[in-house]
Amino acid sequence: MIEQQKLIDQKQVESRKVYHLTKRFLDIVLSTLGLIGLSPVMGIVAYKIKREDGGPVFYKQVRVGKNGKKFKMYKFRSMVVNADQLLDKLKEKNDVDGAMFKMKHDPRITKVGHFIREHSLDELPQLVNVLKGDMSLVGPRPPLPSEVEQYTSYDKQRLYVVPGCTGLWQATERNNVGFDEMVGLDLKYIKNCSVKYDLLIIWKTIAVIFTPNSSY
Template identity: 45%
Template structure:
């Protein structure tokens, strides 16, 4: 109950401040059309509306679920709901003012109140979550989680939770009948029948079930065990299921016919996404130009050779294109790739090495913070890539594809994507493809926006980047 109360207080202060700022901008700074002296309205006219605006906005937030405790979300996930909620609050109060002929009649002031409310509430909630993250990192208020399932899905869940300590989760370990050993830092705590014992012994707060959909009986049994142990539980759908969740259902003479919906990124959606890409890439190149010039100079000073590294990647519909990056390795880096593959015994489809000896000192820095990828905004302008999309692949990786891997080539590759914000280089190849397929099947501008917002903290924390 403490967190919702803190959020209500934060929202109330932000909405109150927003109404004052909007009045100040309109009548003191004279933002908008010129105000005649006899039309000036003192703040004392708007002050009584604060209580109404705060009350209506908070009630709207409550109805839309903005005060539910949901640890799995970042602060920016609520931005669309906040913008809608503040809009509803302002419109209701403005309608009441208009119907009652109350003297606070400036429409521009109410429009500014909506804009300021949206921005301040978002900033206030970001501050609250930052304070919570600080407490979580110190071990205060964390939830201990037990994952059921040591399969790919279970490993993805554990890695994702471990990489997001700021959300307040601590993975105690996992249980699985078919796996007897630990998985990296995650302990194998027993079989599925041991859930109740493990939950009590490890002081588990929440159980996450990550079993295949075919395990219906086992899942029902786990639900019963969790209820007996009085532990909260959540069930994670398999990513294969999620990719098939977009279905059309028709009937012929009462017989249901089920088929897959068309891919989301086509037609008007594809045109819209391309337009957003062009605008975003143009702005990014202009804003990042000084940083790119500095990076180019440092690369050239440290090692001889071209500043830009050009590499053939496979794009949409398996069409090859030349991708640009800042050079972060020595000139003969590609020649040493096969030797390193043999030395590290890695699958060439996703070769990564934290201590790659081919990397220069400047290269290590720009790779860590993903600055080497800034020239790819030019690829976006050329139409080879998108800002958000599947990870671009080299021809050797595509040559080793299984049939289902090819789904990720149905759209243009991206600078960032679900793979980028879900572990980056810490993911296995198949896990990365799962994320890409899910993105393709469930694309929306809102999903792109959330991925872009998640990319910022992922890059700043340099999570999984090497």
């Protein structure tokens, strides 16, 4: 169990105006370039998803962002169409402790879904969320409202910043650690965030596209 006594000074986080403005500028530029440059890949992924079962290509889900603000997050659909309805039957098989559901061999994931999750291609539509300002390229994973309901005051510090498409957890340990360790990594990022740190995490995330990770 990680130490949970130390709290982050939210005012100090907010006071870093130059960093936040630079971060937003990079978000707009890099997400625009990403949408343009990766459009052929996204087109192929969309075709494969549609061809497999004829269902919707994209999946929209309500997530919680900075300071508890809710927004719709976009992803490529990697599960069967009725995945949300099947969740209640699978909750007891959760492979992660804490306020998060992850199942290593989730039967709801499609064949195409396995591949795009392994290479983090399912996350590409979130570049639209970045352009809209709901998300950043780098930041803590945006949680579900049901997860936030289980948060302690310590866990809620993750919501001090704009959530990201990728972050320190995704670029390093991914599903090799539990919920508490994930929160610890997110708070480490928030305490030490900088433009250089963000670019390093983005670089590590790009490598995941070519080298499968432990995502599930």
